[in-house]
Amino acid sequence: MAVLLEVNHLKKYFSTPKGQLHAVDDVSFKIEEGTTMGVVGESGCGKSTLGRTLIHLLESTDGQIIYRGKDITKLDKRALGKMRHKMQIIFQDPNSSLDPRKTIESTIREPMKISKRYTKDEISKRVDEIMELVGIDRRMRRAYPHELDGGRRQRVGIARALAMSPEFIVCDEPVSALDVSIQAQILNLLQDLQEERKLTYLFVTHDMSVVRHLSDNICVMYLGQMTEISPSKEIFQTPLHPYTQILLSAIPSTDLNDQKARIVTKGEITSPINPKPGCRFAARCAYYRPECEAPQQLEELLPNHFVACCRAREINAISAPTLV
Amino acid sequence: MENVERRRGRRSDKSASLPDKHAEVIVDHVDKRGQLLLSVKDIEICYETKDEVVKAVNGVSFDLNYGETIGLVGETGAGKTTIARSILRILPTPPAKFMSGEIYFDGQDLCTMNDEEMRHIRGNRISMVFQDPMTALNPVKRVGWQISEGFRYHEGVSQSVADKKAHKMLELVGISGDRFREYPHQFSGGMKQRVILAMALACNPDLLIADEPTSALDVTIQAQILELIAELQQKKNTAMIMITHDFGVVAKTCNNVGVVYAGEIIEYGTVNQVFERPMHPYTQGLFDAIPSMSSDVDRLSPILGAPPDPTKLPQGCKFQKRCKHFDTHCREEIPTYKMADGHQCKCKLYASEAVLENEPQTVPE
Numbered sequence: 125m126a127v128l129l130e131v132n133h134l135k136k137y138f139s140t141p142k143g144q145l146h147a148v149d150d151v152s153f154k155i156e157e158g159t160t161m162g163v164v165g166e167s168g169c170g171k172s173t174l175g176r177t178l179i180h181l182l183e184s185t186d187g188q189i190i191y192r193g194k195d196i197t198k199l200d201k202r203a204l205g206k207m208r209h210k211m212q213i214i215f216q217d218p219n220s221s222l223d224p225r226k227t228i229e230s231t232i233r234e235p236m237k238i239s240k241r242y243t244k245d246e247i248s249k250r251v252d253e254i255m256e257l258v259g260i261d262r263r264m265r266r267a268y269p270h271e272l273d274g275g276r277r278q279r280v281g282i283a284r285a286l287a288m289s290p291e292f293i294v295c296d297e298p299v300s301a302l303d304v305s306i307q308a309q310i311l312n313l314l315q316d317l318q319e320e321r322k323l324t325y326l327f328v329t330h331d332m333s334v335v336r337h338l339s340d341n342i343c344v345m346y347l348g349q350m351t352e353i354s355p356s357k358e359i360f361q362t363p364l365h366p367y368t369q370i371l372l373s374a375i376p377s378t379d380l381n382d383q384k385a386r387i388v389t390k391g392e393i394t395s396p397i398n399p400k401p402g403c404r405f406a407a408r409c410a411y412y413r414p415e416c417e418a419p420q421q422l423e424e425l426l427p428n429h430f431v432a433c434c435r436a437r438e439i440n441a442i443s444a445p446t447l448v
Numbered sequence: 449m450e451n452v453e454r455r456r457g458r459r460s461d462k463s464a465s466l467p468d469k470h471a472e473v474i475v476d477h478v479d480k481r482g483q484l485l486l487s488v489k490d491i492e493i494c495y496e497t498k499d500e501v502v503k504a505v506n507g508v509s510f511d512l513n514y515g516e517t518i519g520l521v522g523e524t525g526a527g528k529t530t531i532a533r534s535i536l537r538i539l540p541t542p543p544a545k546f547m548s549g550e551i552y553f554d555g556q557d558l559c560t561m562n563d564e565e566m567r568h569i570r571g572n573r574i575s576m577v578f579q580d581p582m583t584a585l586n587p588v589k590r591v592g593w594q595i596s597e598g599f600r601y602h603e604g605v606s607q608s609v610a611d612k613k614a615h616k617m618l619e620l621v622g623i624s625g626d627r628f629r630e631y632p633h634q635f636s637g638g639m640k641q642r643v644i645l646a647m648a649l650a651c652n653p654d655l656l657i658a659d660e661p662t663s664a665l666d667v668t669i670q671a672q673i674l675e676l677i678a679e680l681q682q683k684k685n686t687a688m689i690m691i692t693h694d695f696g697v698v699a700k701t702c703n704n705v706g707v708v709y710a711g712e713i714i715e716y717g718t719v720n721q722v723f724e725r726p727m728h729p730y731t732q733g734l735f736d737a738i739p740s741m742s743s744d745v746d747r748l749s750p751i752l753g754a755p756p757d758p759t760k761l762p763q764g765c766k767f768q769k770r771c772k773h774f775d776t777h778c779r780e781e782i783p784t785y786k787m788a789d790g791h792q793c794k795c796k797l798y799a800s801e802a803v804l805e806n807e808p809q810t811v812p813e
Binding site for chain 2: 378
């Protein structure tokens with residue numbers, strides 16, 4: 125499959141009075157067309173910032189974002205404007221991401237109106253089609269967000285993202301604010317849309333079970349750094365990075381026969397402002413050695429399975445590749 | 449919560465009629481494990497606005513023994529928080545209205561207590577931990593002060609004694625005593641929740657009500673907090689009501705679980721019973737809708753539709769419009785059917801299997 129998006133050494137820093145906040149720090153990965161890349165991590169790891177930087181809602185500090193062979197970080201405003209419709213975003217909170225003073229119709233119509241690519245009639249027709257596609261009754265056209273429940277509001281958010289027939293959608297925790305039964309409806313919808321329209325997703329979430337269900341590949345972030353990238357199922361069966369292992373063990377399981385003991389991690393998260401080079405998880409890692417203070421690189425330890433940890437081989441008893 | 453009156457120095461003897469709580473309590477906890485602590489009997493609560501009446505809790509009953517944990521699981525709007533707050537009588541009235549029912553705590557009906565009596569219960573014998581640690585702490589008071597407040601008020605001890613005890617509580621929840629004089633904004637979310645736990649458990653309550661205590665926290669911090677709660681529970685023999693929407697949390701922390709839907713407990717049993725054999729179609733639907741960590745399904749099975757409008761609840765089973773087993777009998781009042789092993793379910797499908805049928809509006813044995 126063709127690679128739709130290639131990210132190379134992407135950095136996004138914010139200036140704060142206390143110093144530079146390294147929100148996304150030297151992140152590299154590829155996403156193939158029609159697949160879903162899950163991005164997991166806890167609060168403050170930079171996953172949302174990564175999503176927003178990819179579609180240029182935020183301007184990157186350094187690095188390349190190559191979309192279908194074109195580095196979009198180097199495009200001028202006009203050229204970027206022409207590309208934007210291909211990359212859309214679904215936000216986490218359906219309550220705050222919809223304009224409370226716009227009807228559903230108006231919200232879905234807005235991107236098309238601004239782009240000036242469609243006639244009035246075309247817009248009207250598309251709104252109908254999209255509403256049907258995401259499962260909102262046509263009679264709700266004139267409804268306001270406050271008249272809808274969370275699930276329906278999120279469908280409106282999805283409809284808005286689809287309005288311009290994008291190829292790539294950043295789903296930023298699209299189901300976290302929803303109840304479990306509604307979550308399932310929305311996840312199924314996202315899956316169906318992907319199949320029908322060959323969409324490519326970057327699925328940002330902290331919920332490991334949701335990401336497992338929907339993703340082809342998963343990457344784990346910690347304090348701005350990418351610690352592990354792997355095919356979805358494999359990361360659950362063989363997590364290689366110490367942080368991933370801890371993350372997975374912390375999830376309370378609904379399987380009564382599987383109440384395993386949690387791997388203990390000490391302390392709390394360190395600061396992303398003016399961080400020292402090297403692995404940011406080192407301060408809490410049971411396997412810490414002085415070598416961890418050097419910058420860590422993503423290394424392919426198993427086929428398609430990358431880990432940024434100098435001790436990963438040792439910890440997981442993986443032998444070094446033999447030189448032929 | 450009502451304002452806590454601040455008192456300096458020793459408490460006056462006008463409270464002589466109330467038992468000296470602190471002295472008895474430690475011995476009681478140990479002796480009373482397994483005895484009945486809380487008995488909620490058929491409570492009905494609604495919220496009245498000028499246009500409509502929201503029926504939030506419709507005939508809920510459950511029992512809790514000393515030292516045990518019950519989980520109340522359900523989705524948004526099911527009524528779990530209303531149930532919890534009604535036990536502490538901290539629902540805003542109006543618009544909330546306690547229509548009927550009784551809540552027996554250690555043999556006394558909380559609903560008939562006056563304000564003074566309830567104040568001696570709150571924070572002392574029953575404590576609560578709320579969902580959002582960001583807003584539960586007073587931002588202009590140092591955390592040490594907030595913990596010692598409970599000692600000063602309920603035990604009538606001096607400031608210095610209260611401070612010493614508060615120090616100990618901080619250490620107990622894993623925070624260095626050095627941080628005693630810091631303000632809430634200097635703590636992270638997980639640490640704030642620890643402070644809140646310290647406040648809640650300061651006076652050794654018999655019952656801790658935890659309303660989604662970890663929903664706002666990251667998964668690794670959640671794990672730490674749940675472990676801490678379990679540890680403290682063991683040490684102090686505290687009973688707990690754990691309100692959550694997360695079945696994983698229930699599996700980890702609870703002995704028994706009640707599934708709440710549209711203001712009713714539609715299924716109740718031990719964790720093993722409910723997880724291994726979810727009886728009610730809604731419970732089954734909830735388990736089916738959760739993406740699994742261990743198995744792979746192609747598509748999830750959501751529960752179609754949405755919870756009923758609490759201002760227009762249907763007659764009979766509240767789940768009827770979403771249930772694939774619906775038939776006309778579901779429009780009649782559904783009793784709580786009790787199985788031989790104690791597992792209970794409010795669904796006609798189990799009428800024949802039940803050993804004891806309870807009429808609606810009465811208390812199960």
